[in-house]
Amino acid sequence: MMTSFILAHFSHKRLHKIASYNHFGVRGKPYKLPNLFLKTGKVLPLRKLSCQVFEITRDKPAVKVDELSKSFKIEKSRDSKQPSRVDSVKQVSFVARQGEVFGLLGPNASGKTTLLRCLATLIAPDSGTFEIFGVNGIKHPDIIRHMFGYVGQEEGFDKVLTGREHLKLFADLYHLSREESCHNIEAVIQMLNLEEFIDRLTGTYSGGIKRRLDLAIALLSRPPLLILDEPSVGLDVASRSIIWDVLKGYKENGGSVVLTSHYLEEVDILADQVLIIEKGRVIAQGRPRDLKESLGGDRVTIRIKEFTPFEESKAALDILLKSEWVHGGNINLSMGNAIELVVSSGDMVANGIQKVLRERGFQVFSYTQSKPSLGDVYLAATGRTLFEADIVGRDSRDPKRIKKERMTI
Numbered sequence: 561m562m563t564s565f566i567l568a569h570f571s572h573k574r575l576h577k578i579a580s581y582n583h584f585g586v587r588g589k590p591y592k593l594p595n596l597f598l599k600t601g602k603v604l605p606l607r608k609l610s611c612q613v614f615e616i617t618r619d620k621p622a623v624k625v626d627e628l629s630k631s632f633k634i635e636k637s638r639d640s641k642q643p644s645r646v647d648s649v650k651q652v653s654f655v656a657r658q659g660e661v662f663g664l665l666g667p668n669a670s671g672k673t674t675l676l677r678c679l680a681t682l683i684a685p686d687s688g689t690f691e692i693f694g695v696n697g698i699k700h701p702d703i704i705r706h707m708f709g710y711v712g713q714e715e716g717f718d719k720v721l722t723g724r725e726h727l728k729l730f731a732d733l734y735h736l737s738r739e740e741s742c743h744n745i746e747a748v749i750q751m752l753n754l755e756e757f758i759d760r761l762t763g764t765y766s767g768g769i770k771r772r773l774d775l776a777i778a779l780l781s782r783p784p785l786l787i788l789d790e791p792s793v794g795l796d797v798a799s800r801s802i803i804w805d806v807l808k809g810y811k812e813n814g815g816s817v818v819l820t821s822h823y824l825e826e827v828d829i830l831a832d833q834v835l836i837i838e839k840g841r842v843i844a845q846g847r848p849r850d851l852k853e854s855l856g857g858d859r860v861t862i863r864i865k866e867f868t869p870f871e872e873s874k875a876a877l878d879i880l881l882k883s884e885w886v887h888g889g890n891i892n893l894s895m896g897n898a899i900e901l902v903v904s905s906g907d908m909v910a911n912g913i914q915k916v917l918r919e920r921g922f923q924v925f926s927y928t929q930s931k932p933s934l935g936d937v938y939l940a941a942t943g944r945t946l947f948e949a950d951i952v953g954r955d956s957r958d959p960k961r962i963k964k965e966r967m968t969i
Protein backbone atom coordinates (compact mmCIF):
# COMPACT_ATOMS: atom_id res chain seq x y z
CA MET A 561 0.00 0.00 0.00
CA MET A 562 1.50 3.35 -1.00
CA THR A 563 1.04 5.64 1.94
CA SER A 564 3.97 7.96 1.58
CA PHE A 565 6.93 8.35 -0.70
CA ILE A 566 10.33 9.80 -0.06
CA LEU A 567 12.77 10.93 -2.66
CA ALA A 568 16.26 11.87 -1.66
CA HIS A 569 18.16 14.16 -3.97
CA PHE A 570 21.86 13.95 -3.34
CA SER A 571 23.79 17.15 -3.50
CA HIS A 572 27.01 15.42 -4.50
CA LYS A 573 26.99 15.71 -8.29
CA ARG A 574 28.62 12.43 -9.18
CA LEU A 575 26.54 10.52 -6.72
CA HIS A 576 23.36 12.13 -7.90
CA LYS A 577 23.97 10.67 -11.33
CA ILE A 578 24.16 7.15 -10.02
CA ALA A 579 22.19 7.28 -6.85
CA SER A 580 18.89 9.06 -7.12
CA TYR A 581 16.93 7.12 -4.62
CA ASN A 582 13.26 6.53 -4.10
CA HIS A 583 11.51 4.65 -1.40
CA PHE A 584 8.00 3.90 -0.22
CA GLY A 585 7.59 4.30 3.50
CA VAL A 586 4.87 4.27 6.07
CA ARG A 587 3.58 7.65 7.16
CA GLY A 588 4.33 8.56 10.76
CA LYS A 589 7.23 6.13 11.09
CA PRO A 590 10.83 7.36 10.88
CA TYR A 591 12.38 6.87 7.45
CA LYS A 592 15.60 4.95 7.32
CA LEU A 593 17.55 5.33 4.13
CA PRO A 594 19.34 2.03 3.74
CA ASN A 595 22.78 1.93 2.19
CA LEU A 596 22.84 1.55 -1.56
CA PHE A 597 24.64 -1.48 -3.01
CA LEU A 598 26.14 -0.66 -6.37
CA LYS A 599 26.67 -3.21 -9.13
CA THR A 600 30.42 -2.76 -8.78
CA GLY A 601 30.16 -4.27 -5.31
CA LYS A 602 30.74 -0.90 -3.61
CA VAL A 603 28.41 0.27 -0.89
CA LEU A 604 27.25 3.87 -0.64
CA PRO A 605 26.73 4.85 2.99
CA LEU A 606 23.72 7.05 2.28
CA ARG A 607 23.23 8.23 5.84
CA LYS A 608 26.59 10.01 5.71
CA LEU A 609 25.69 12.01 2.61
CA SER A 610 24.07 15.40 2.57
CA CYS A 611 20.81 15.03 0.78
CA GLN A 612 17.62 16.94 0.21
CA VAL A 613 14.61 14.82 1.06
CA PHE A 614 11.22 15.45 -0.50
CA GLU A 615 8.47 13.85 1.47
CA ILE A 616 5.19 13.10 -0.19
CA THR A 617 2.31 13.01 2.18
CA ARG A 618 -1.38 12.53 1.53
CA ASP A 619 -2.22 16.23 1.90
CA LYS A 620 -0.33 17.24 -1.26
CA PRO A 621 -2.08 16.97 -4.63
CA ALA A 622 -0.62 14.45 -7.06
CA VAL A 623 -0.46 17.17 -9.73
CA LYS A 624 -1.15 20.88 -9.45
CA VAL A 625 -1.01 22.95 -12.62
CA ASP A 626 -1.12 26.76 -12.59
CA GLU A 627 -1.76 28.80 -15.73
CA LEU A 628 0.39 26.58 -17.94
CA SER A 629 0.88 27.74 -21.55
CA LYS A 630 2.83 26.33 -24.45
CA SER A 631 2.88 27.49 -28.07
CA PHE A 632 4.75 26.19 -31.11
CA LYS A 633 6.13 27.93 -34.17
CA ILE A 634 4.38 26.84 -37.35
CA GLU A 635 6.25 26.43 -40.58
CA LYS A 636 4.12 27.92 -43.35
CA SER A 637 4.43 29.29 -46.84
CA ARG A 638 5.37 33.00 -47.07
CA ASP A 639 2.05 34.12 -48.50
CA SER A 640 0.01 32.17 -45.95
CA LYS A 641 -2.25 34.35 -43.82
CA GLN A 642 -2.29 31.86 -40.96
CA PRO A 643 -0.70 32.93 -37.64
CA SER A 644 2.94 31.88 -37.26
CA ARG A 645 2.41 30.21 -33.85
CA VAL A 646 -0.16 27.80 -32.49
CA ASP A 647 -1.27 28.06 -28.85
CA SER A 648 -1.30 24.36 -28.02
CA VAL A 649 -1.97 24.90 -24.30
CA LYS A 650 -3.33 28.20 -23.05
CA GLN A 651 -3.40 29.07 -19.33
CA VAL A 652 -4.52 25.68 -18.14
CA SER A 653 -4.95 25.15 -14.38
CA PHE A 654 -6.13 22.09 -12.48
CA VAL A 655 -5.55 20.00 -9.39
CA ALA A 656 -5.40 16.19 -9.58
CA ARG A 657 -5.79 14.64 -6.15
CA GLN A 658 -3.84 11.66 -4.86
CA GLY A 659 -5.49 8.28 -5.20
CA GLU A 660 -7.68 9.49 -8.06
CA VAL A 661 -7.78 9.18 -11.83
CA PHE A 662 -7.76 12.59 -13.50
CA GLY A 663 -8.97 12.50 -17.11
CA LEU A 664 -8.08 15.09 -19.76
CA LEU A 665 -10.74 14.81 -22.43
CA GLY A 666 -10.58 16.59 -25.76
CA PRO A 667 -10.72 16.09 -29.52
CA ASN A 668 -7.70 15.75 -31.83
CA ALA A 669 -5.25 18.65 -31.61
CA SER A 670 -6.83 20.09 -28.45
CA GLY A 671 -3.50 20.17 -26.57
CA LYS A 672 -3.73 17.03 -24.40
CA THR A 673 -0.38 15.55 -25.46
CA THR A 674 1.41 18.90 -25.20
CA LEU A 675 0.12 19.31 -21.64
CA LEU A 676 1.26 15.81 -20.63
CA ARG A 677 4.66 16.29 -22.27
CA CYS A 678 5.13 19.44 -20.16
CA LEU A 679 4.24 17.48 -16.99
CA ALA A 680 6.58 14.65 -18.01
CA THR A 681 9.36 17.29 -18.43
CA LEU A 682 9.86 16.35 -22.09
CA ILE A 683 9.19 19.94 -23.17
CA ALA A 684 9.34 23.17 -21.18
CA PRO A 685 6.20 25.29 -20.92
CA ASP A 686 6.43 28.95 -22.06
CA SER A 687 4.80 30.19 -18.86
CA GLY A 688 2.98 28.94 -15.79
CA THR A 689 4.11 26.35 -13.32
CA PHE A 690 3.25 22.90 -12.00
CA GLU A 691 3.94 20.72 -8.99
CA ILE A 692 4.01 16.97 -8.61
CA PHE A 693 3.40 15.85 -5.02
CA GLY A 694 4.28 19.39 -3.93
CA VAL A 695 7.64 19.51 -5.78
CA ASN A 696 7.97 22.28 -8.36
CA GLY A 697 8.40 20.65 -11.76
CA ILE A 698 9.99 23.70 -13.40
CA LYS A 699 12.66 24.09 -10.69
CA HIS A 700 13.26 20.38 -10.00
CA PRO A 701 12.61 18.42 -13.21
CA ASP A 702 15.28 15.88 -12.22
CA ILE A 703 13.47 15.21 -8.94
CA ILE A 704 9.96 14.82 -10.25
CA ARG A 705 11.09 12.40 -13.00
CA HIS A 706 11.46 9.81 -10.24
CA MET A 707 7.87 10.24 -9.14
CA PHE A 708 5.94 9.08 -12.17
CA GLY A 709 5.76 6.49 -14.89
CA TYR A 710 5.01 7.96 -18.32
CA VAL A 711 3.44 6.30 -21.33
CA GLY A 712 3.46 8.50 -24.41
CA GLN A 713 1.96 7.90 -27.83
CA GLU A 714 5.28 7.23 -29.53
CA GLU A 715 6.48 3.68 -29.92
CA GLY A 716 9.94 3.22 -28.46
CA PHE A 717 10.73 -0.50 -28.52
CA ASP A 718 13.80 -2.12 -29.94
CA LYS A 719 12.46 -4.76 -32.32
CA VAL A 720 15.34 -7.15 -31.71
CA LEU A 721 14.79 -7.33 -27.94
CA THR A 722 12.12 -9.37 -26.20
CA GLY A 723 9.59 -7.86 -23.82
CA ARG A 724 11.47 -9.32 -20.85
CA GLU A 725 14.77 -7.82 -22.07
CA HIS A 726 13.08 -4.42 -22.24
CA LEU A 727 11.83 -4.82 -18.67
CA LYS A 728 15.34 -5.76 -17.47
CA LEU A 729 16.82 -2.78 -19.29
CA PHE A 730 14.38 -0.40 -17.65
CA ALA A 731 14.84 -2.02 -14.22
CA ASP A 732 18.56 -1.18 -14.59
CA LEU A 733 17.80 2.38 -15.70
CA TYR A 734 15.58 2.80 -12.62
CA HIS A 735 18.46 1.49 -10.45
CA LEU A 736 16.31 -1.25 -8.97
CA SER A 737 18.18 -3.74 -6.81
CA ARG A 738 18.50 -7.27 -8.23
CA GLU A 739 15.89 -8.59 -5.83
CA GLU A 740 13.48 -5.72 -6.50
CA SER A 741 14.03 -6.02 -10.23
CA CYS A 742 13.17 -9.78 -10.30
CA HIS A 743 10.13 -9.27 -8.09
CA ASN A 744 8.75 -6.24 -9.93
CA ILE A 745 9.33 -7.72 -13.40
CA GLU A 746 7.33 -10.84 -12.54
CA ALA A 747 4.62 -8.72 -10.89
CA VAL A 748 4.07 -6.46 -13.94
CA ILE A 749 4.15 -9.40 -16.39
CA GLN A 750 1.39 -11.06 -14.39
CA MET A 751 -0.57 -7.84 -13.87
CA LEU A 752 -0.72 -7.14 -17.61
CA ASN A 753 -1.26 -10.76 -18.70
CA LEU A 754 1.97 -10.73 -20.68
CA GLU A 755 3.21 -14.27 -19.83
CA GLU A 756 2.49 -15.62 -23.33
CA PHE A 757 4.33 -12.82 -25.15
CA ILE A 758 7.09 -11.65 -22.83
CA ASP A 759 9.88 -13.85 -24.27
CA ARG A 760 9.08 -13.02 -27.90
CA LEU A 761 10.76 -10.19 -29.84
CA THR A 762 8.78 -6.96 -29.54
CA GLY A 763 8.95 -6.60 -33.33
CA THR A 764 6.32 -9.35 -33.48
CA TYR A 765 3.92 -7.67 -31.00
CA SER A 766 0.45 -6.35 -31.92
CA GLY A 767 -0.48 -2.76 -30.97
CA GLY A 768 -2.39 -3.97 -27.89
CA ILE A 769 0.53 -6.04 -26.54
CA LYS A 770 2.94 -3.14 -27.13
CA ARG A 771 0.66 -0.85 -25.16
CA ARG A 772 0.49 -3.37 -22.32
CA LEU A 773 4.29 -3.63 -22.28
CA ASP A 774 4.47 0.20 -22.23
CA LEU A 775 2.30 0.24 -19.12
CA ALA A 776 4.30 -2.61 -17.55
CA ILE A 777 7.49 -0.52 -17.97
CA ALA A 778 5.80 2.54 -16.47
CA LEU A 779 4.75 0.47 -13.44
CA LEU A 780 8.11 -1.24 -12.98
CA SER A 781 9.54 1.12 -10.36
CA ARG A 782 6.18 1.27 -8.54
CA PRO A 783 5.81 5.05 -9.04
CA PRO A 784 3.13 6.87 -7.06
CA LEU A 785 1.86 8.59 -10.24
CA LEU A 786 1.16 7.44 -13.79
CA ILE A 787 1.00 9.92 -16.66
CA LEU A 788 -0.64 8.22 -19.62
CA ASP A 789 -1.28 9.61 -23.08
CA GLU A 790 -4.31 7.83 -24.59
CA PRO A 791 -3.59 4.50 -22.87
CA SER A 792 -6.15 2.52 -24.85
CA VAL A 793 -6.37 4.31 -28.19
CA GLY A 794 -7.03 1.93 -31.07
CA LEU A 795 -6.82 -1.20 -28.89
CA ASP A 796 -8.77 -4.43 -29.13
CA VAL A 797 -11.42 -4.99 -26.47
CA ALA A 798 -9.31 -7.53 -24.51
CA SER A 799 -6.25 -5.26 -24.20
CA ARG A 800 -8.42 -2.29 -23.31
CA SER A 801 -10.20 -4.12 -20.53
CA ILE A 802 -6.86 -5.43 -19.13
CA ILE A 803 -5.48 -1.88 -19.08
CA TRP A 804 -8.63 -0.52 -17.42
CA ASP A 805 -8.49 -3.25 -14.74
CA VAL A 806 -4.82 -2.56 -14.05
CA LEU A 807 -5.53 1.17 -13.67
CA LYS A 808 -8.45 0.49 -11.32
CA GLY A 809 -6.25 -1.80 -9.18
CA TYR A 810 -3.40 0.72 -9.17
CA LYS A 811 -5.81 3.39 -7.93
CA GLU A 812 -7.25 1.10 -5.24
CA ASN A 813 -3.68 0.70 -3.94
CA GLY A 814 -3.31 4.46 -3.56
CA GLY A 815 -1.77 5.28 -6.96
CA SER A 816 -2.68 8.48 -8.82
CA VAL A 817 -3.25 8.71 -12.57
CA VAL A 818 -3.40 11.58 -15.05
CA LEU A 819 -4.54 10.32 -18.44
CA THR A 820 -5.71 11.78 -21.71
CA SER A 821 -8.44 10.33 -23.83
CA HIS A 822 -10.85 11.19 -26.54
CA TYR A 823 -13.04 8.25 -25.59
CA LEU A 824 -15.99 9.52 -23.57
CA GLU A 825 -16.64 6.02 -22.26
CA GLU A 826 -13.08 5.60 -20.97
CA VAL A 827 -13.15 8.86 -19.04
CA ASP A 828 -16.63 8.14 -17.69
CA ILE A 829 -15.60 4.70 -16.42
CA LEU A 830 -12.15 5.53 -15.04
CA ALA A 831 -11.98 9.19 -14.09
CA ASP A 832 -12.86 10.68 -10.71
CA GLN A 833 -12.28 14.16 -12.14
CA VAL A 834 -12.41 15.28 -15.73
CA LEU A 835 -11.07 18.35 -17.48
CA ILE A 836 -12.44 19.05 -20.92
CA ILE A 837 -10.00 20.87 -23.15
CA GLU A 838 -10.49 22.38 -26.59
CA LYS A 839 -7.99 24.40 -28.64
CA GLY A 840 -5.67 24.38 -25.63
CA ARG A 841 -8.20 25.96 -23.28
CA VAL A 842 -10.18 24.50 -20.39
CA ILE A 843 -13.88 24.52 -21.19
CA ALA A 844 -15.23 22.51 -18.26
CA GLN A 845 -13.94 20.59 -15.27
CA GLY A 846 -15.32 18.66 -12.33
CA ARG A 847 -16.55 15.21 -11.33
CA PRO A 848 -18.16 13.49 -14.34
CA ARG A 849 -21.38 12.93 -12.36
CA ASP A 850 -21.59 16.58 -11.26
CA LEU A 851 -20.92 17.83 -14.79
CA LYS A 852 -23.67 15.59 -16.17
CA GLU A 853 -26.17 16.46 -13.45
CA SER A 854 -25.53 20.17 -13.85
CA LEU A 855 -27.00 19.99 -17.35
CA GLY A 856 -30.43 18.95 -16.04
CA GLY A 857 -33.24 17.27 -17.97
CA ASP A 858 -33.08 14.01 -19.93
CA ARG A 859 -31.61 13.17 -23.33
CA VAL A 860 -33.67 11.48 -26.02
CA THR A 861 -32.49 9.88 -29.26
CA ILE A 862 -35.13 9.10 -31.88
CA ARG A 863 -34.81 7.35 -35.22
CA ILE A 864 -37.72 7.82 -37.55
CA LYS A 865 -36.50 5.00 -39.80
CA GLU A 866 -33.43 2.79 -39.69
CA PHE A 867 -31.78 5.11 -42.25
CA THR A 868 -33.67 8.40 -42.22
CA PRO A 869 -33.12 11.02 -44.95
CA PHE A 870 -31.89 14.30 -43.44
CA GLU A 871 -34.94 16.30 -44.63
CA GLU A 872 -37.32 13.89 -42.93
CA SER A 873 -35.45 14.05 -39.60
CA LYS A 874 -35.32 17.86 -39.90
CA ALA A 875 -39.08 18.10 -40.48
CA ALA A 876 -39.75 15.90 -37.43
CA LEU A 877 -37.30 17.93 -35.32
CA ASP A 878 -39.02 21.21 -36.26
CA ILE A 879 -42.33 19.80 -35.02
CA LEU A 880 -40.83 18.45 -31.80
CA LEU A 881 -39.11 21.75 -30.97
CA LYS A 882 -42.56 23.30 -30.61
CA SER A 883 -43.57 20.74 -27.96
CA GLU A 884 -43.77 21.82 -24.29
CA TRP A 885 -41.43 18.97 -23.18
CA VAL A 886 -38.62 19.67 -25.63
CA HIS A 887 -35.99 22.30 -24.71
CA GLY A 888 -33.59 21.85 -27.61
CA GLY A 889 -32.42 19.43 -30.25
CA ASN A 890 -30.21 18.66 -33.22
CA ILE A 891 -29.68 16.03 -35.89
CA ASN A 892 -26.76 13.70 -35.40
CA LEU A 893 -25.30 12.99 -38.85
CA SER A 894 -22.86 10.39 -37.51
CA MET A 895 -25.79 8.35 -36.16
CA GLY A 896 -27.73 8.11 -39.42
CA ASN A 897 -29.57 11.43 -38.98
CA ALA A 898 -30.94 10.47 -35.56
CA ILE A 899 -32.84 13.22 -33.73
CA GLU A 900 -31.28 14.16 -30.39
CA LEU A 901 -33.38 16.12 -27.92
CA VAL A 902 -33.01 17.78 -24.54
CA VAL A 903 -36.30 17.13 -22.73
CA SER A 904 -37.91 17.55 -19.31
CA SER A 905 -37.21 14.61 -16.97
CA GLY A 906 -39.98 12.12 -16.37
CA ASP A 907 -41.87 9.08 -17.65
CA MET A 908 -44.66 11.09 -19.27
CA VAL A 909 -42.33 12.60 -21.87
CA ALA A 910 -41.78 9.41 -23.90
CA ASN A 911 -45.48 8.87 -24.56
CA GLY A 912 -46.07 12.56 -25.25
CA ILE A 913 -43.27 12.89 -27.81
CA GLN A 914 -44.13 9.69 -29.67
CA LYS A 915 -47.81 10.69 -29.80
CA VAL A 916 -46.91 14.08 -31.36
CA LEU A 917 -44.82 12.34 -34.04
CA ARG A 918 -47.49 9.74 -34.89
CA GLU A 919 -50.22 12.40 -35.13
CA ARG A 920 -48.05 14.19 -37.73
CA GLY A 921 -47.57 11.02 -39.77
CA PHE A 922 -44.05 10.00 -38.62
CA GLN A 923 -43.10 6.47 -37.59
CA VAL A 924 -40.83 5.88 -34.61
CA PHE A 925 -38.22 3.22 -35.45
CA SER A 926 -36.43 3.57 -32.09
CA TYR A 927 -36.67 5.78 -28.99
CA THR A 928 -34.18 5.96 -26.10
CA GLN A 929 -34.28 8.25 -23.10
CA SER A 930 -31.41 8.65 -20.61
CA LYS A 931 -29.71 11.02 -18.23
CA PRO A 932 -27.10 13.38 -19.80
CA SER A 933 -23.75 11.81 -20.73
CA LEU A 934 -20.24 13.30 -20.86
CA GLY A 935 -20.86 13.71 -24.60
CA ASP A 936 -23.76 16.02 -23.73
CA VAL A 937 -21.49 17.97 -21.38
CA TYR A 938 -19.08 18.42 -24.28
CA LEU A 939 -21.88 19.42 -26.65
CA ALA A 940 -23.29 21.95 -24.16
CA ALA A 941 -19.84 23.50 -23.61
CA THR A 942 -18.75 23.73 -27.25
CA GLY A 943 -21.89 23.56 -29.38
CA ARG A 944 -20.58 20.52 -31.31
CA THR A 945 -20.11 16.84 -30.64
CA LEU A 946 -16.70 15.41 -29.78
CA PHE A 947 -16.89 13.40 -33.02
CA GLU A 948 -17.33 16.58 -35.12
CA ALA A 949 -14.51 18.33 -33.23
CA ASP A 950 -12.25 15.32 -33.77
CA ILE A 951 -12.64 15.56 -37.53
CA VAL A 952 -11.77 19.28 -37.57
CA GLY A 953 -8.77 18.69 -35.23
CA ARG A 954 -7.47 15.82 -37.35
CA ASP A 955 -7.48 18.05 -40.43
CA SER A 956 -5.65 20.89 -38.66
CA ARG A 957 -2.49 18.96 -37.81
CA ASP A 958 0.49 17.63 -39.63
CA PRO A 959 1.26 14.31 -37.89
CA LYS A 960 4.50 13.69 -39.82
CA ARG A 961 6.00 17.02 -38.78
CA ILE A 962 4.95 16.66 -35.14
CA LYS A 963 6.35 13.12 -34.97
CA LYS A 964 9.66 14.29 -36.42
CA GLU A 965 9.88 17.21 -33.98
CA ARG A 966 8.99 15.00 -31.01
CA MET A 967 11.70 12.54 -31.94
CA THR A 968 14.34 15.26 -32.06
CA ILE A 969 13.61 16.70 -28.60
Ligand SMILES: Nc1ncnc2c1ncn2[C@@H]1O[C@H](COP(=O)(O)OP(=O)(O)OP(=O)(O)O)[C@@H](O)[C@H]1O
Nearest residue numbers: 632646648667668669670671672673674957962965
Ligand atom coordinates in the same frame (compact mmCIF):
# COMPACT_ATOMS: atom_id res chain seq x y z
N1 LIG B 1 6.11 19.94 -31.95
C1 LIG B 1 5.09 20.64 -32.45
N2 LIG B 1 5.29 21.59 -33.39
C2 LIG B 1 4.29 22.33 -33.90
N3 LIG B 1 3.00 22.19 -33.52
C3 LIG B 1 2.73 21.26 -32.59
C4 LIG B 1 3.74 20.43 -32.01
N4 LIG B 1 3.16 19.60 -31.10
C5 LIG B 1 1.84 19.90 -31.13
N5 LIG B 1 1.58 20.89 -32.02
C6 LIG B 1 0.25 21.49 -32.31
O1 LIG B 1 -0.36 21.77 -31.07
C7 LIG B 1 -1.76 21.48 -31.12
C8 LIG B 1 -2.08 20.48 -30.01
O2 LIG B 1 -1.47 19.24 -30.32
P1 LIG B 1 -1.50 18.00 -29.31
O3 LIG B 1 -0.74 16.90 -29.94
O4 LIG B 1 -1.09 18.46 -27.98
O5 LIG B 1 -3.07 17.68 -29.30
P2 LIG B 1 -3.85 16.38 -28.75
O6 LIG B 1 -5.06 16.87 -28.09
O7 LIG B 1 -2.92 15.53 -27.96
O8 LIG B 1 -4.23 15.62 -30.09
P3 LIG B 1 -4.39 14.03 -30.36
O9 LIG B 1 -5.57 13.58 -29.59
O10 LIG B 1 -4.63 13.96 -31.83
O11 LIG B 1 -3.10 13.39 -29.95
C9 LIG B 1 -2.03 20.95 -32.52
O12 LIG B 1 -2.53 22.01 -33.31
C10 LIG B 1 -0.67 20.51 -33.01
O13 LIG B 1 -0.61 20.63 -34.42
